[in-house]
Structure formats: C-alpha cells, structure tokens
Amino acid sequence: MFKNIIANYVGKIWGIVSVFVFIPFYIKLLGIESYAVINFYTVILTIMYFADGGLSATLNREVARNTNKQYIGNMLFTIERVYMAVCLFIIIIVFLFSKIIAANWLNSNTFSNEDLSLYISLMGISVAFQLFTTLQSSGLTGLEKQVLSNGIQVSSSFFRSGVVLLPLFFFPTLLTFFIWQVSINIIFFFVTRYNLWRYIKTDVKYTFDREILKTVGRFAGGMMLMSIISSLNTQIDKLVISKLLSLKEFGYYALAGTLSQVPELIITPIAVAILPRMVKYSENNEKDKIKKLFHINTFILSTLAVTGGMLLFLFTKDFLLIWTHDIVIANKIENVTKILLVGAVFLSFQFMPYYLAIANGHTSVNVRLGIAAIICIIPALIFFVKQYGLIGATYTWLIMNVFAYFYLGYFIISKFLKGEFKRWLINGTMIPLIITAIIGFVSYLLTINLQKGYFVFLYSIIIGLISLYINLTIFNKMNPGYRINILQLRDDEKI
Template identity: 25%
Template sequence: MTNSVVLVLINLMALPFYLRFLGMEAYGLIGFYATLQTILQVLDLGLAPTVSREIAHNAELGQQRRSASLLRTLGRVYLGVAVAIAALVALASSWIATHWLHAQTLPDATVAQAIALMGINLACRWPISLYHNALVGSHRLALSSAVSMTVNINAAITSVLVLAYGVRSIQVFFIVQACFGLLHAGVLRVVARRIVGERDAPADMSELRRVWGFSAWMGGIALTALCLTQIDKIVLSKVVPLGSFGQYMLAALVVSGVQVLAGPAFNTMYPKFSALLARGDMPSLRHLYASATRLYATALLALVFGLVFHAGALVMLWLDSAAIAATVAPIIAGLAIGSGLNSLMYFPYALQLASGQPRLAFTIGIALLALTLPLTVLLAIRFGALGGAIAWASVNVAYVLLGTWLTGRHVQDFAGWAWLRRDVAIPLLATLLPALLGAWICRTLAAGPWVAVGIGGIAAVAGMALGVAASFERREFRQLIAMALGRPAASP
C-alpha cells in the first residue's frame, strides 16, 4: 500500500508543475497517454495475472522450475509485443492528432510527435506488468513496490527539473518518462528472475500452451474491463475540447487515490486465496474473505466519502483556483462513488480468479458493457465531462448487485448477498454517518478550504475507528493484521 500512496502523492505534487510549465491542453495529452496505456493492456491477453496465479500454485507444489520456464518464455513474448506497440502508435499518431483529439492551442504536428513518443514510452514500460506479477505470485509485493517507488520518484523529480530549467515541451516530458520506464522494466526483470530462481530454465512454448486456456479467459476479462473503465475517457476525448478533457483527467487523478487501497488489496488477497484453495483450507478462506473485507471496506469508504463531500476544498488548496475547483468537484464526487463501488468488487473478482472461474468474471463484464456504452454516450453528450462521471457511478451500482449475486451462486456461498449485509453494510454505515456530520458542520459554518479539509479528515478517522470497533474483536483484528503481513492464515 505504501507504493500506491507514494505514487498518488507523486502525481498530485507534480501536476501543478505540469500545468504551470505545459498548460492544460498538454496535460490533456498526458491524460490521453494514461488512457492509451490502459487500452493497450488488452494486448497482454491475460498473461500477467496468469503468471501470478501459476507462480503461487507452483510454489505450493514445489515446481519452481516450471515457473522459471514460464517467466522466461513470456519475457520473449512481451518483447515482441513492445516493439509492435511502438510501431502501431507511431503509425496512428498523425490520424489521432488531426481526427480524434481537439487541440485548440497546440499545433497538430506537436500533438502527433507527442503521440508517437507515447508509443515509445509504452513499449519501454510494457514488460513491467509481467515481472511485477511474477513478484506478486512469489509474495514479494513489497520488493516490487520498493523498486516502483524509487524509479517513479526519480522520474517525477527529473521531469519537473527538466521542464523547469530545460526545454518546456510535452515531447521532452515523454522522452524522460520513456527512459525511466525502460529502467523500471530492466530492474524488475533482474529481480523477478532472481526471486523465481532456476535462471537456467529454458524457454518452453509448451508452458505457454499449458496456461493458455486460463490466460485466454483473462484476456477476455481484460478486454471487457478495459471497455468498462475507459469508455468514459474515450468518449470524452472525442466529444469535449482537449482542455475540458484535461479537467476530467485531473478529477480522475484525484480519485486515483482510491487505488491506494484497491490495488494492494487485490495483489495481497489474490495469491492468498489461490494458496488456500490449493490446500483446500476452506475455513481459513471464509474467515480471511470476511474479515479482510470489513477492514478494507472501512478504510476504502472513509476515503471515498472524504472525496465526495470535500473535493472542492481539496482542489482549492491544491491548485489555488476557485474556477477549477468548482468545475471538477462534482466530477470528482461521481468518479469517487463509482470507483469506491468498483473497488469493493476486487474481493469477489479475486475469489473468482483464484477458484479458476475466469469465465464468470468475463460474463459479468459483458453484461455491464452492454449497459455502459449507450449510457456513457448519452450522458456525455448531454452533460459533457460530468456525464462521464455519472455513467461510471451508475454502472458500478449495477456491478455490485450483479457481481455479488453471481459470485455467491457460482463460486462460494459466503461471497453472496450475506457478504454485502454482513461485511460491507457495517463499514458503510460506520463511515457514512461521521462523513455526513462533517459535511453538515462545514456547510453550517461556511468553512473555508483549510477548515473543511480538517473536518473531513477528522470525520474519516472517526469513521474508520467506528468501523473497526463495530466489525472486530481485538484478537480478531490482530489476527487479520498478521495475515496481511504474510503470516500463515489460521481458522477463527
């Protein structure tokens, strides 16, 4: 989780400098790069999460050499895909600059050059997910996080210094980022191969064929997840001016703080669920699923409600612009609600994959996609950037209801409706009540931004304390923390 906190803080601290040195339209290009990066993840075909699952399983069965052979094989596959990505984006750069994005101050040639550099940047970073997931499967998430923090801190500092004292152009920004992306991938490759061991294991395409069935379903899931999470950005990049799209991406950056909890929770629980299922230890799985959800939901929802009720004050303190704060605050609230609901479903999703049922996750994604596309287009046309946020929140309400029902019916009964009533409802009420009280106090006192943020912080802490007190006995809470730190999971 420390890695996620640091990465979010880096982006939040660097953004005012990027706006100052590059402008809102150039930041819109940075936002488009983030969208493009997510879109191209579909080319992973589900191989990265498959590696995590395979390494966790093989470690339990004492088959580390098989893991090493799979990692070496996929390393070659990822290298070929990286080259293809750079070529594909370079070929499409002129068309995207002139026919898709709506730049009003940046020349088309500058936009096209920036997009071509995006392709190089993406290629340099492409293998990172493979080696990161190898370390996740080896229960070395902390090591991968340390590498990520070190590289990304230096990348942000270097980018700001180059823009401040060198050439202030979006092209230079992407060149610097590409160099650090290549460094990140190289370091993770060395570390992952050393941890997995058996570095003399040969590349073997039979290993790829062996995991292809699971990976193919994971690729389908990645495609549907891509559409679900990026439709708002794709539609808005076409419908609204580049400056307005930059504001939407600014709001998305603020809400990315939700991933401080969501990403690490999934990376921690997924291999643990896989290991417990491999051992057939169902009592420990049931206990871990329920207790970890309560702790996770308490922290997650406290953060979400803080963003919903105090987004304007946060942006005002951050960027010192009342106009930007007024514009992006409603967008942040909608995105925060949607992202909070989506993040709650990381636990059912991890259980589906650990149980070897990726088809269920794919089916849920297809059903949601049928709702997402028309809803996003209609609301974006009607309300602009705010419409994208409303669509994201609405779709994730449906996701919680549908996903929970199907997980309880087809995977494990303890993950169904009872999970929402028992393990989600209590943290929801415990964090919502202090948040509502804090918002009422701010409105009554007409509090300034500093006071509002302070009250919001106190409300969030109070909500977390209330949620933990209502959900756990002291012994159970200590046991859960021990599990999160990597100690053996025990039955209640």
C-alpha cells in the first residue's frame, strides 16, 4: 500500500503544482473572464460525474474484491457498454442546451452567446471522454495498479494543463483551449483503456451480462445518488454564483475555491489507497483490522488536512500574492478563501466515514443527507449571495460541511464500527483541530511582524513540521493500542 500512497501523492502533488503554476498563465494570456469559463468547464465536469451512475466506484470495489478474471472481464465489458450510452447522452444533452446555458446562465461582458454556446458544446465532448477515462482509472486502482494509473493521469494532466500553453501562446483564445482539451482527452481515453484491459484480458471472449448489472446495480444506484449529492455539495455554490454574479466575480470565487481545495488534495491520495484494503477487510469481516485501519488513518488524514488548512489560513494573502502577482485579486478574495478553507477542513473529516460506507456497500445515509442538503442549500445560497455577494456563498459552504461532518460520522460509524464514534470524533478530529489551531495562533503572534513574501514558505515548513510532530506525539500517548510508527507505512499489514 505504501508505494500506492506514494504514487497517489505524485499524482496529487502534480495536480497541486499544475494549479499553482498554470492558472496564472491562463489569466495572463486569456483574462479573468476566460478563466471563469474554464472553471465553469470544471464545474460541469464535476457535476457530470453523477452520470457515471456509480459505475466507476462499483468497478473499483468489484475488482478489489474479486480475483476471477472472467467475471471481472465480463463486468468491465458490460459496464463499458453502459458507459458508451451515458457519454453519448451527455454529448447530445450538452449540445442541445448549450445555447440556453450561454444565453440565460453565464453573465459575460466579453463573449457573445454564440461563442459561449460553442465552448459549452466542446465542453460536453471533452467531459464525456474524461468521464470514460475515469472509469478505466478506477479499474486500475481496484487492481492496485496505482503507480501506472497515476502515471497516466499525471501525463494526461500535463498535456491538458501545461502543454496547452504552447498553442495558447500563438492562438490565445478559448476555442484553442477547448479543442486541445477534447483532443487530449480522446487520446488518453484509449491509452488508459488499453492498459486496463492488458491486466484483465484472457483468451476467453467476454459478453454483455445483464446479471452482472443486477448484481452490482443496487450499489451502483446508491453510488449514483451519492455522486449527485457530492457534486452538488462541492459545486452548487459555483453554479449559483455563475448565475447570479458576473463572470468576473465568478472567476474571483473560482480562484479562492481552487486554493481552498489544498487540504482535500493533500489527503485524497491516502484515502484512495486505503479503500481497496478497507474493502478486503470488510469482505472478510476482520473487525479489528478495519477498526485499526480506520482510526489510524482518520488521525493521519485529519492532521494533514488541518495543518495544511491552518498554514494557508495564516498566510492567505501572502500565498495569493505569490500565486497571482495581483494585489487586487489578493485583496478581493482573501476573506473568501479563509472561510472556504475552514469548510474544506470539515469536508476532509468526512473522508474516512465516507470510505467506510463505500467499503461496506452502504449508501443510504449519504443519500438522506444529500436530499436534505439539496432542499436546504440552494435557497440558502441564493439568499446569502444576494445579500452578501461572494462572501455569502462561503457561509453556506461552511455550515453545510460542519453539519455533514457530524451527521455522516455519527450514523456511519455507529452502524459499522459500533462504539467507536466518540474515539473518531475526539481523538481523530477534534484533538488535531484544537492542537493545530493553538499552534496556528501562537505562530501568528510569532510571525506577525516578520518579513513575509517568499519567506512564508520557510515559515510554513517549520510550523507544519512542528504541528505534525506535536499531533503525532499526543496521539501516540493517548492511543497506545494504535501507536503510529512512520516506518510501519512500508508494511501493508500494519496499517
């Protein structure tokens, strides 16, 4: 599992690097409104993951828990056919509604409705192939081929985010950007699919099997609802802002939202690597192993997320200035970013309960929460955005994630790890949060009069290491049965 975690981190580190390196170039070459359109593409991509129908998560889970290549091959062959229909449906729907979205949703002072409609149509094609590639990557992850999977993903991301700057330098238009995205996504779809089938393929001919769909249908259906909920929870604020405010304001909010994703980006590689092991422990009903895996990694994820969030919270304006080189943008979104960061930390606390539910094939708790959120969050967002502008959307985001943190934690842990909710709440989340907040406050007092600029990187490294060390020491003293030895990370069976 250690090498998979490292591979996942390489992928995520590249994701973080690409965000910080390339977005300023997009803004410089194309302008803030063009960046807003690019971010709207990201919003559509995230929301369209619901069209996945839970099939990617299902494939990951089924591949992780089965060794029969005939079954896996039939399942992949079957799911791929369903996916083809889904992706074709996405392309058609986006194309049909592109003019309506351009005319009635995006408020642009730069682009005509015809141009926006064309960009949205290209988004639909690009999204469809990127979704299909996600399915193939999930299969590789389930096979624990995460080194290969991340290698492909990093390469595709590099071509999508980095190499695109070459044509943009000569032809700085959104049309260039989206034609490039479509081309790269098509190429890497075939690359990922080839590599997945390379590890599954046998001499037996695979067939479309309706019984497989029936077998995994309940889990896939629940995952579809969870995907809808997750996409809405993470993107509904951006959808509302893109409708109610100008593209320029939306661009500002998108920048703040990008920086606030860092706590989540830090911990996702570990969470993804844990899931196959958690599935196996759940399938074998190994309660002690899954309990230890759950609590140790809850603490690790929480500490990393809170520490990362705290450092960005401390030096928000400095990091924004280093990133964008624009004092106007830094002043505009500093407070927006801070509140989004706090919300992102509480979102990170939900990872382990979420994966515990997936490992046990359980989705109903997440679905109930999502339905309640959909009912409440949209009117709340509209009200707060109209009343307070950009900062208003952050209030809703924070409240939603604090509530979801308690709700998911209580119901899921009580169901699958009876009697462990209190340990998760206090030792796994609250103590790291409180300790790191205290460290952050002391650090603020110590650095308030020091020189900033690029020195914040040095301060962040020192403060971050101190935070991790103190948290680890306290956790080991309070939890002798779950002591964490960093060297154990190399031993798959000890974590």
